[in-house]
Amino acid sequence: MTNASTLYRGGVLHCPADPSATAMLVSGGRIAWLGPAADAPAADRVVELGGALVTPAFVDAHVHATDTGLALSGLDLSGVRSAAELGAAVAAFAERLPAEAVVLGHGWDESRWARPVPPDAAELGRAAGGRRVYLSQASMHSALVSQALLAAAPQVAAADGFDASGWLRRDAHHVVRAVAMGSVPLSQRRQLQRRALAHAASVGIASVHECGGPTISSEEDFTSLLALSGDGVAEVYGYWGELLGAAKARDLGAVGAGGDLFADGALGARTARVSQPYADGAAGECGHGYLSAEQVRDHLLDCAEHGMQGGFHAIGDAAIAAVLAGFAGAAAVLGTDRVRAAGHRVEHAEIMDRALIAGFVEFGVVASMQPAFDRLWGGERGMYAARLGAQRALAANPMGAMHGVGVTLAFGSDSPVTPLDPWGSVRAAVQHFNPAQRMTVAAAFAAHTRGGWRALPGSHPAEGVLAPGAPATFAVWDSPAGVRRGLPVLTAADPELWGPQDPTPLPVCRATVLRGAVIFEEGLL
Template sequence: MPAADVLFTGGAVFTGTGEPLHGHAVAVAGDRILAVVPEPEASAHIDEHTRVVDLDGALLSPGFQDAHVHPVSAGVELLMCNLTEATDAADAVAHVQAYADANPDEAWIQGGGWSMDHFPGGAPVRALLDAVVPDRPVLLMSRDHHSTWANTAAIRAAGLDASTPDPADGRIEREPDGTPAGTFHEGAGALFDHVRPPIGADLAYAGLLRAQEDLIALGITGWQDAWVGTGLGGVQDVASVYRRALAEGTLKVHVVGAQWWERAGGLEQLDEMVRRRAEFAALDHGRFTLGTTKIMVDGVAENQTAAMLTPYRDVHGHDTGNRGLSFIDPERLREIVTQLDAAEFQVHFHALGDRAVREALDAVEAAREANGATDGRHHLAHLQVVEERETARFADLEAVANIQALWATHEDQIDELTLPFLQDGAEARQYPFGDLVRNGARLAAGSDWPVSSADPMHAIHIAVTRVAPGLDSEPLGGAHQRLDLATAMAAYTSGSAYVNHRDHDTGYVREGYLANLVVLDPDPFGLPAGEIHRSTVVATWIDGELAYSRTS
């Protein structure tokens, strides 16, 4: 028997699907899993050079893969004016003041992470920022990156006033006389692009490395970057940041980059996407690929830009004329997706409202009719509201449901800014994971960090319970939308590996697969459902090397 460099023993093994194995050891040689064997046979793989890791009852699992994340902008925001830890509106403003005071030479204060539920109507006003930074422009992205908060200096610098119209893909919150009030939703945030300073290359690179460090500590060994283009958080070219990491050998994980589809553009974008895909394929042996295209179908429900089949209601419960925004005409979307599929691109849809989900699935269906079955593994992310009959179409079209499970619980943003403005019965259609699984849909999982925490175990806890830790509420959408723990774990491991076209060598604990592994303690399969969040990462291994240890 060949000797192992590392041998894991003394704990259960989640292989990437089904219930964990008990009484087995995992041998690693070099960067690969050498064998998964019964414990009595493990000694055959040990010699004087073998490092034996006693799990002491912890769980060994494939490394997590985040199927929808924005690490470059997340890392940059951590290094700028970071509001993610603010507890309310006053605390957010205090964070801004502290950052401005500590950085007197920055011409613009930029960053993000503010929560919509901290402000009336989800829309902070310019006066709050003016009170603490009156003399410099301030521009801050919301935590979900669908809204921008600006002070008066920034609004003036951009030349915006009461006469500025709303763009087709966004909305400006206004004061009674039409003056911009301070919040700019969706595409309205781009009205600052011509004046805001770009994020420098060194800061963007530092942001990626900071994000990678944080994600590895959460057991994440691969991800799909859901916006590789220009402009996200002021970063001018996300792909160039990864190119530098490849050149300097600092990219430790494997990454699929989703090239950003400019919704105002046309099919002329496809040639450039093909060129960039080939460029990065020539640079690296699979560490970073650009074979995916990201398409924003709609916005988000809390600012009423998610595309819905029924109208939103006003504060009095009356129907409005607003059904949200479809950023791309559905007929044109079908044409775009058909051409992308023919060019062997995967399509990663942002589809949050029920109309957006239908339009995205219609586009996948059109591509399938035109091109036949392909290995595109197209996936729809977010899926907040899904009509019941649409859940069966995922399996029929081999489309993957890319879930952000952390959101599938009662909390202020959904209870105060979303559900009151939707039609009766809408709560029952929120994040219908159970329906999707019962109808045969394949699941992947991601965080959308920095929109919300990147911690897979917190998301898995909510996928299983539909209640956030510490809350005493009814499960959002009903108990029938819960997932069992093995299914939720599989979504974050083998499911996301499938989406990333890396299920041939990652996402499972199998002989011959890369030794990308995570150790979780306590074993979540041994905990009551309400305590799953207590299971945390003890160690992360990448390519057979220890990449993170909680004790080191």
């Protein structure tokens, strides 16, 4: 923040309260004035926008910063389309590493392969020259590991989800993940975290919600990230997902005791807890639930005792039903109004029906959702259809229905599960595979900006808008497809072109400003 005033003029401002505004004065970290450029007051400095679009900066409501930094600087496997390609990528990457290093990679997705069979532990070890290998699947709920990593974690053989092939799920995955990530020194972690937060700023994201916890990161990882918040990069609001861990979450500096507190797993790993068996799984296979309704209730009561917002990761409808039963149990003790006032969250909320959506309304639950999930895996022929069948797949990620009945939506990426790509996420919500779940650009944009602030505990009424007195947190964009009603054109005029093949270019970030301080700029300031 700086006390010097800066006038940004000659732009298109997303300011519904004053559509004629083409200039904005920033002083003391806040917006001091908005209006036509011809009426602008004097300023210490003037920035000519040259017709660029100015909007509130994005908030990404679900990220994993260290893993994102690894994906940006390490072995990215999102483009491999076979076991052979994966092995070749591991071999090429491992050649550059010392013999004692661990090969860390992310993003392989066997549902996109013609033959969805990954290499086994022995094959990975040979490709990596005998090194330890940890490769997280796109969902981050399973991983491929080498024999050397299995040997480094002998306790894993007794854990649920272990498979001698080296494709590990559930508790076995958590065990090897802790060993693999524990090999990354703190100094390297900080570099990875700073890279992730700087990258967020470069795509117009000024704030992120980090979802940490004992099975997804570590206390040291979590606190080191919080220490970087807003230091020339995007700011961080941390959630610590540990059962009955509200006091610990508060002591670690978290804003909430939730995030990735797992009620179930993921659809990609067939560990999301669903009420009907998986279409492509073993007979009767319905995934895995980690929490009972009683555990959810007790966690919410613990949050109430310590004055903390709570939350859960829940993807499958059976897991979400258990979570809502826990909400009902907490309401029986505390009263529904007190439960509602806490603004608890559920992350993902992918498989929902009307009754479950009604539960979100009843208990005031915030839905932290990822529109890119539908873009990447939805529709009649995507991974969801393979796992659930086409009809259930089209009903997944019902963000339009939830928005329509007043559920607070907060959009994010779950990066590195999907990339930090906020306009891509807005477009995904607008172009949902199920037309009944599509949102307007304005509604989806609000979910990815103001929605992220509304999802935090406490009141943030001035955040996420361009208005006098509001924090000067905004982004400047080139919008090659044009601007309509203060927002960029994101979709082709012909709906037949919607989806991954839509040729409409997305906006490009020119600058991101956080409370008056520039945290990213490219050729503008």
